[in-house]
Amino acid sequence: MAEALLSVQGLRKHYGGLAVTNDVNLEVLPGEIHALIGPNGAGKTTLIHQITGTVAPDAGRVVFAGNDITRFSLPRRVHAGLARSFQITSIIAGFSVLENVAVAAQAKSGSSLRFFRASASEEALNEAARNALAEVGLVDRAAIIAGALSHGEKRALEIAIALATQPRLLLLDEPLAGAGPEETEKLITLLRRLKSRYAILLVEHDMQAVFALADRISVLAEGRIIASGSTAEIRASAEVRAAYLGEEELPC
Amino acid sequence: MPRLRLDVALTLLVLAALALAPLLGFGANHYLTLFARIMILAAAAVSLSFLVGGAGLASLGHAAAMGVGAYAVAILDAHRLTDITIVLPVAIAAAALFSLLTGAIAIRTEGVNFIMITLAFGQMAFFTASSLAAYGGDDGYTLYDRTEIFDSRLMENRLFFHYLCLGFLVLCWGLCAMLLASRFGRVLRAARENPLRAQAVGFAPYPYRLLAYVIAGTLAGLAGVLFANATEFVAPAYMSWQRSGELIFMVILGGLGRLSGAILGAVLFVLLEAWLPSLTTHWKMIFGPLLILAVLFMRGGLIGFLGARRG
Numbered sequence: 001m002a003e004a005l006l007s008v009q010g011l012r013k014h015y016g017g018l019a020v021t022n023d024v025n026l027e028v029l030p031g032e033i034h035a036l037i038g039p040n041g042a043g044k045t046t047l048i049h050q051i052t053g054t055v056a057p058d059a060g061r062v063v064f065a066g067n068d069i070t071r072f073s074l075p076r077r078v079h080a081g082l083a084r085s086f087q088i089t090s091i092i093a094g095f096s097v098l099e100n101v102a103v104a105a106q107a108k109s110g111s112s113l114r115f116f117r118a119s120a121s122e123e124a125l126n127e128a129a130r131n132a133l134a135e136v137g138l139v140d141r142a143a144i145i146a147g148a149l150s151h152g153e154k155r156a157l158e159i160a161i162a163l164a165t166q167p168r169l170l171l172l173d174e175p176l177a178g179a180g181p182e183e184t185e186k187l188i189t190l191l192r193r194l195k196s197r198y199a200i201l202l203v204e205h206d207m208q209a210v211f212a213l214a215d216r217i218s219v220l221a222e223g224r225i226i227a228s229g230s231t232a233e234i235r236a237s238a239e240v241r242a243a244y245l246g247e248e249e250l251p252c
Numbered sequence: 253m254p255r256l257r258l259d260v261a262l263t264l265l266v267l268a269a270l271a272l273a274p275l276l277g278f279g280a281n282h283y284l285t286l287f288a289r290i291m292i293l294a295a296a297a298v299s300l301s302f303l304v305g306g307a308g309l310a311s312l313g314h315a316a317a318m319g320v321g322a323y324a325v326a327i328l329d330a331h332r333l334t335d336i337t338i339v340l341p342v343a344i345a346a347a348a349l350f351s352l353l354t355g356a357i358a359i360r361t362e363g364v365n366f367i368m369i370t371l372a373f374g375q376m377a378f379f380t381a382s383s384l385a386a387y388g389g390d391d392g393y394t395l396y397d398r399t400e401i402f403d404s405r406l407m408e409n410r411l412f413f414h415y416l417c418l419g420f421l422v423l424c425w426g427l428c429a430m431l432l433a434s435r436f437g438r439v440l441r442a443a444r445e446n447p448l449r450a451q452a453v454g455f456a457p458y459p460y461r462l463l464a465y466v467i468a469g470t471l472a473g474l475a476g477v478l479f480a481n482a483t484e485f486v487a488p489a490y491m492s493w494q495r496s497g498e499l500i501f502m503v504i505l506g507g508l509g510r511l512s513g514a515i516l517g518a519v520l521f522v523l524l525e526a527w528l529p530s531l532t533t534h535w536k537m538i539f540g541p542l543l544i545l546a547v548l549f550m551r552g553g554l555i556g557f558l559g560a561r562r563g
Contacts, residue, residue: 115431
């Protein structure tokens with residue numbers, strides 16, 4: 001088994017008496033899509049926040065590429081190679097599509113304490129941004145104000161922004177949320193294409209997408225990982241069915 | 253985008269008018285005094301617009317930084333130090349240091365808290381200045397001399413001073429515009445619009461914001477040096493929150509989104525302030541409601557209004 005790129009070890013987080021994250025262990029290997037699923041209220045978002053650095057865990061470690069990043073701030077984790085997208089689309093609506101991505105490229109390309117030259121005229125940044133946009137199929141929308149994009153395009157833009165930070169791991173928090181059937185199809189194709197080059201931790205409600213994309217699935221329920229394995233194993237797991245019972249039938 | 257060009261064109265027109273005014277029969281002292289007030293306050297407003305509109309830091313203590321520059325002139329003057337080679341570095345250092353110390357604390361807060369804490373620092377500066385009995389205390393301090401430039405009394409030449417103020421205003425505008433377009437400014441703008449997004453691409457906004465705060469404060473301090481020279485007088489009122497509020501008002505009146513708005517807003521504000529008292533002694537009864545109406549009915553300030561008319 002290859003060395004894990006991301007390794008979450010014994011993570012715990014309590015809010016009052018409620019164990020929102022209860023001894024969670026999770027690994028993402030290079031080049032795999034590891035899907036994290038679970039019913040509403042299972043603690044997925046809190047877990048994501050701890051992996052990305054917006055919430056500090058009470059105990060446990062987050063190890064990324066061999067470094068303990070448990071105490072790293074969000075920007076430092078990004079520099080280490082961990083990029084994320086947000087459950088609720090987070091772009092800079094007043095920037096052009098190109099500048100949204102160029103600012104991410106800028107973070108990876110030398111100091112931003114440069115005061116004289118107009119950043120928009122830096123071809124190296126624009127080029128990197130256009131490459132990332134081409135990756136997600138938005139390159140012909142580069143000049144538009146980002147706020148004017150359709151919902152699905154905004155989701156794709158977020159992925160392009162993440163790619164421009166030159167990550168090793170993409171943490172995608174419900175990338176398909178709110179997308180229509182056609183957009184979903186496009187995004188799934190996109191994610192499948194990215195899979196060979198990036199490790200992906202995918203949090204997603206769309207089970208069809210999860211089963212179509214994931215190499216491995218971990219199921220979170222009441223703050224604990226109750227099952228982890230291949231898609232076939234998860235489908236067959238009685239425990240998983242039980243966790244989902246009352247909310248929805250496990251589809252497929 | 254004709255709307256963007258329009259506000260710049262209008263501002264250039266205003267600057268050209270200011271440049272030509274002394275040659276076109278507006279060279280009398282009372283005109284030059286008015287113009288100096290317009291240009292210096294406009295420069296301070298531009299630096300505030302950079303901070304509010306660019307970095308998203310709505311400071312209600314900007315006049316304090318301006319006052320620090322003015323008081324640097326006054327305090328040195330009391331010790332008979334009036335040469336620019338001393339006054340300028342001291343004023344710059346004082347304004348930058350004041351901004352650094354207050355900004356380091358204020359920028360840890362956000363929104364209303366930031367406004368309140370900058371207001372508090374401004375009032376601290378105001379009361380400190382009021383207590384400086386050796387430098388006039390409450391009553392203010394009248395300068396012995398204007399700042400000398402390498403032993404020459406060039407600053408007392410009203411025409412020279414006029415163009416010095418104009419040059420400073422243009423410099424402020426150009427510098428702030430350049431900064432906003434640069435890599436540094438791009439990080440500021442990104443963090444203003446979506447701080448979480450800025451962090452998620454790898455930028456911690458704090459150091460960028462603090463630097464912006466220090467730059468804006470230093471420019472305001474330089475405006476303060478000119479203001480002290482223009483009036484040959486320095487008073488605690490220069491630092492009061494009312495003056496900070498006036499600066500904010502100029503920025504909003506002109507249009508928050510553009511630096512040129514601060515210049516247009518300052519021109520309009522100071523002209524109204526100069527003209528209305530000639531109508532009635534109760535001019536503030538007109539001035540106040542007028543400003544309120546302007547904000548209510550000119551969304552996006554003067555620039556937004558002009559753009560909407562055209563479009």
